[in-house]
Amino acid sequence: MEGKNSQLQQRKDDALPRGTGNLCQWYVDQAENATLRDVEGNSWIDFAGGIAVLNTGHRHPRIVKAIAEQLEKFTHTAFQVTPYESYVGLAERINSVVPIAGKAKTAFFSTGAEAVENAVKVARAATRRHGIITFGNAFHGRTFMTMAMTGKVAPYKRDFGPMPASVWHARYPNSVTGISIDDAMASLQDIFTQDIAPQDVAAIVLEPVQGEGGFHIAPAEFFVRLRQLADQHGILLIADEVQTGFGRTGKLFAMEHYDVKPDLITMAKSLAGGMPLSAVSGRAEVMDAPGPGGLGGTYAGNPLAIAAAHAVLDIIAEEQLCDRSEKLGAQLVEFLNEARRHCSAITDIRALGSMVAVEFAEAQTAQTIQQQAMTQGLLLLTCGPQGNVIRFLYPLTIPDAQFSQALEILSNLLSAHQDL
Template sequence: MKNAELNQRRQQATPRGVGVMCGFYAERAENATLWDVEGNQVIDFAAGIAVLNTGHRHPKVVAAIEQQLQAFTHTAYQIVPYESYVTLAERINQCAPIDGPCKTAFFTTGAEAVENAVKIARAHTGRPGIITFGGGFHGRTYMTMALTGKVAPYKLGFGPFPGSVFHGQYPNALHGVSTQDAMNSLERIFKADIDPKQVAAIVLEPVQGEGGFNVAPAEFMQALRTLCDEHGILLVADEVQTGFARTGKLFAMEHYDIKPDLITMAKSLAGGMPLSAVTGRADVMDAPAPGGLGGTYAGNPLAVAAAHAVMDVIDEEQLCQRAQRLGHHLVEVLQQARATCPAIAEIRAQGSMVAVEFNDPASGQPSAEFTRQVQQKALQEGLLLLSCGVHGNVIRFLYPLTIPEEQFTEALGILSRALGE
């Protein structure tokens, strides 16, 4: 009865606006396994929405937090700074795919990182305009809701939103949007909505997260870089979901020949502790005046300690290479499932950022209902899956990159059965 009782209490104590997916309550977790309050075991392919690339409670991350806990938990970096923040900034500056000298500032959430990237871009360029893309997700604060290219559930009833934000089309071959179509949509914005000389930044996810794991084509990235250079616009890569080995590289932008001016990151940066960052060209990052960036908890020392451990683990356990291998195996299983599952419309992957999109075989229309059925069947066998996509018809796979081989094989077996049924 425990889960049912807790559900009743939740409905009484918390608002419906905080949507909750699962009807069971976590009691403990280890690597890729969750146990609920009734002792049931679940293989976690959600990882707290892409936060646990290094798994639940990695021993190195736990040890780093414990050690910091014995020293101090908070000073507010802007009041009394500490070395670990500076060292982490140096580490990220060294590996971020950005041209020339870099600087990094830390914040607490992904939305905060994106919001601060907008502040930095406006301060550097002296321009107001921001262009993002349909299907993109950038957060739930007012600025990031304006940037987000999906109304339900993120924007319902919350307007009006901050101005000078415009949405282009994101390339999506399955839905008939080519790179040329996407670039044409930006030209329409320049003709109808805002002079390109008034645009501070173009913000995009190299692989859209909530939008359905849509991977930006290389030629689109190249065209964006050329366009930005032509008009003095900054290119901002939102790597909140794609960062820290998920795509088979530390950052998804490493898959492209071009480099952004700013990168936002969060989620798997600190293995479950709240930490985000903006990294960018030093001259751009230095645009805001002292005091213009920050936050009471920004760069919290416990989270910074966890992030150092996460970066060690990614390196020592070769998680970028493992992400490639696990993703390749998953894609093979999904391709085999196509024989018995005509609803599979497309399989998309970059490393272990893998998704499968479902259409109704009869109508060819996106099928959120089939997606829900796959999720439910998998959960009945103990596999937790997340959906996404503008039409809610995509399943995304966000297993910890540290998942044991035998458990990964077990999970793929459950997935195959769910698709086959």
């Protein structure tokens, strides 16, 4: 008899367009903390975390309880029609911790792309300028504006026609490919000389650690020089923390690792522990630039997601997940450094807290390890322009024994690629 997974795959292929591609050919039925189980009873250790969404794990009891309690009250009203206290309270909590200079304000949306688009709207309203500068290999979303901002063609832009105008890409510092901080800053000057005058640029947008781009970490000096450049020309600096936020890097926000502060920060993914919620936080006077009704959305700040986000903040504080992020990340880096001594296929290891990646000389190596790991019960994700990077996005709540089990699987796989 044909298995349930293969039956579901056939139904999926018949009912869904091919653009909705999937990594796995199996279908999840249950999940708990860092464990996934499929419809046939097989299990995997989850080192993908729903693409950085589950820093607090699958179905954390505090989050389940918070959502259930909100379900007993109401599921939706649309905040711009009938507001509710929990939205205001969450904004107050985020305003008190977000690394923004001076008084901060926050608005909620549903997805990371929505947050980025609304940050652009706020920046344009505040500066009365149109230009947006992002960086090569960046990922900011799949809507048309965020596709234009994303610095990778396939699969995100290919086939979708002309992108929105007034977006330019500078170079992101990358020691692996030899792009220095000076090179990156020079590319910004080239944009000012060749494409758009600085007085027409509303914002420079970047990820403190590039996600899809390969987990490249922005050097501290780069942020200092960007802040100086932005201040010189009246340009706003926007940190896209959709993937880096909520403990992943060992801080609640990755920008806490830097001395400079952005004008706006976008967040989503692990903000609500698996519920769709995103946000834009920023300097109060900047956030107040759009007029009433200029920001919002039918589902923006859904009350179930807001309740989950309150629980997420409680969990991160009470379970000290930022400290745990540092501990697990250091353990993983130590393991990878030891593996690198015997495996020349590994060309680089990058980490900030538990935002860890290992780069291989060939994409095929990364993909082979990913596929073999799945057969042994470990779910991994790749990233990078060539797909030659494995990134690690395990829940920060993963039990120690399960984390060690995952490293044992990785050890066995990397041993097969050791130098002879």
